[in-house]
Amino acid sequence: xxxxxxxxxxxxxxxxxxxxxxxNRLVSRWEKRVYNYLLRIVGxxxxxxxxxxxxxxxxxxxxxxxxxxxxxxxxxYRIAHNEAISHIRRRRPSEDLEAAEAAPAPARSLAxxxxxxxxxxxxxxxxxxxxxxxxxxxCEGFKFDEIAAILGCPASTVKSRVYTGLxxxxxxxxxxxxxxxxxxxxxx
Amino acid sequence: xxxxxxxWHAYVLNELPAAERERAAAWLAAHPEARAExxxxxxxxxxxxxxxxxxxxxxxxxxxxxxxAPSWWQRFWASGPRMAFAGAAMLSVAILVHAFLPRMxxxxxAPAAIAQVTxxxxxxxxxxxxxxxRAGDQARFEEAKQEILAExxxxxxxxxxxxxxxxxxxxxxLATAQSLAVRYGGD
Numbered sequence: 001x002x003x004x005x006x007x008x009x010x011x012x013x014x015x016x017x018x019x020x021x022x023x024n025r026l027v028s029r030w031e032k033r034v035y036n037y038l039l040r041i042v043g044x045x046x047x048x049x050x051x052x053x054x055x056x057x058x059x060x061x062x063x064x065x066x067x068x069x070x071x072x073x074x075x076x077y078r079i080a081h082n083e084a085i086s087h088i089r090r091r092r093p094s095e096d097l098e099a100a101e102a103a104p105a106p107a108r109s110l111a112x113x114x115x116x117x118x119x120x121x122x123x124x125x126x127x128x129x130x131x132x133x134x135x136x137x138x139c140e141g142f143k144f145d146e147i148a149a150i151l152g153c154p155a156s157t158v159k160s161r162v163y164t165g166l167x168x169x170x171x172x173x174x175x176x177x178x179x180x181x182x183x184x185x186x187x188x
Numbered sequence: 189x190x191x192x193x194x195x196w197h198a199y200v201l202n203e204l205p206a207a208e209r210e211r212a213a214a215w216l217a218a219h220p221e222a223r224a225e226x227x228x229x230x231x232x233x234x235x236x237x238x239x240x241x242x243x244x245x246x247x248x249x250x251x252x253x254x255x256x257a258p259s260w261w262q263r264f265w266a267s268g269p270r271m272a273f274a275g276a277a278m279l280s281v282a283i284l285v286h287a288f289l290p291r292m293x294x295x296x297x298a299p300a301a302i303a304q305v306t307x308x309x310x311x312x313x314x315x316x317x318x319x320x321x322r323a324g325d326q327a328r329f330e331e332a333k334q335e336i337l338a339e340x341x342x343x344x345x346x347x348x349x350x351x352x353x354x355x356x357x358x359x360x361x362l363a364t365a366q367s368l369a370v371r372y373g374g375d
Contacts, residue, residue: 024249035244045245053248060250119235137201138236144203163197170232 012069015060023063027056030073033140034080040123040135041084051087055080074146077136081150122172130165137162200229 008029014022031052038055039048059079066075123131129151136147137158144162148155194212198204204212216223 020250027248027250031244031248032241036241039242045242049245049248052244056248057250115235116239119239123236134236138233139239162201166197166229166232169236170228173232173235174228 007070008072009070012063012066012072016063016069023060026072030076031056034076037077037135037140038080038084041081041128041132042087047087047091051080051083054087055083058083071146074142074150077140077142078150078152081132118173119169122169125172126165126168130161130168133158133161134165134169138166196226196229200226200233 006025008026011022011026011029015026034055035048035052038051039045042048042051055076059076062079066072068075123134126134132151133147136142136150137144142150144155144158147158147162151158194208194215195204196212199209199212202209216226
């Protein structure tokens with residue numbers, strides 16, 4: 001007997017045939033990652049959960065339109081990204097979207113660890129576009145072209161946002177990471 | 189960054205091709221003064237990756253609700269084997285119908301209907317049709333003209349009759365006046 005791990009492709013095919021339990025297994029696989037991604041975009045745990053539920057529901061209703069079932073992850077994040085943007089616009093219609101996204105509150109569950117707090121604070125100081133690109137690249141591990149599909153912009157733009165964001169994070173976090181700064185040492 | 193020849197962001201993100209990555213690593217080993225900057229970038233990435241993942245407050249799960257479930261045609265269209273089977277079945281039916289339908293002879297046009305027509309004949313037919321149309325127009329014009337003339341003549345006769353009657357009435361009145369003058373001794 002040969003055992004094979006059930007992958008997303010199998011679950012998507014089953015869910016497309018109307019098997020809700022297959023879809024629930026897909027949700028179980030992705031909900032924590034999607035929730036944490038959304039938490040860093042919308043800021044509030046309650047909002048992140050609401051947007052996660054909306055994203056999973058929309059994904060379920062649109063499964064038939066998923067061109068490549070093997071790429072369920074990037075497709076799901078694309079839906080989650082759109083839902084998060086819509087949520088922010090609904091929540092703060094009078095404010096500029098960029099300003100609304102600029103400073104989400106750090107996740108409360110991360111309190112207590114100095115470095116984690118420092119990273120959360122540093123992330124909050126990035127622009128919304130840079131923060132989302134860095135999270136998708138570094139924390140979620142997507143490729144540049146996948147992030148481009150999620151965010152709906154060219155891969156070169158994604159790369160620029162990630163690089164600039166990482167440089168800013170490096171500057172902000174250098175006292176916490178403890179790495180020597182050759183330039184600064186030379187100046188001192 | 190430290191050395192413009194290499195993309196150090198791509199290096200720490202493990203996005204460089206293997207050969208270029210080896211060259212960058214070799215360069216870095218030979219230049220310890222640049223290593224600190226790359227290490228700082230790697231530490232930043234490491235800190236980001238070690239961010240704790242929060243647990244969702246509630247689990248997300250769906251129940252088998254017909255309102256949420258895709259409709260039967262969505263499932264049918266999403267099913268590749270079913271579509272292939274349906275396509276094959278339709279093709280088979282088409283082949284069978286084509287094979288067993290009685291073949292009807294194709295209608296053949298009568299030889300007379302395929303008579304050759306020369307340009308001269310076409311021109312003559314067109315000229316005849318034009319002449320016929322002109323003659324028809326002329327006849328209709330003459331008929332209308334005669335009707336108008338007859339109507340005008342009748343009107344003129346009626347007018348003359350009215351004038352004649354008025355003149356006769358005046359003559360009678362004049363005669364009456366003369367006879368009365370004679371009777372009462374006038375001139």
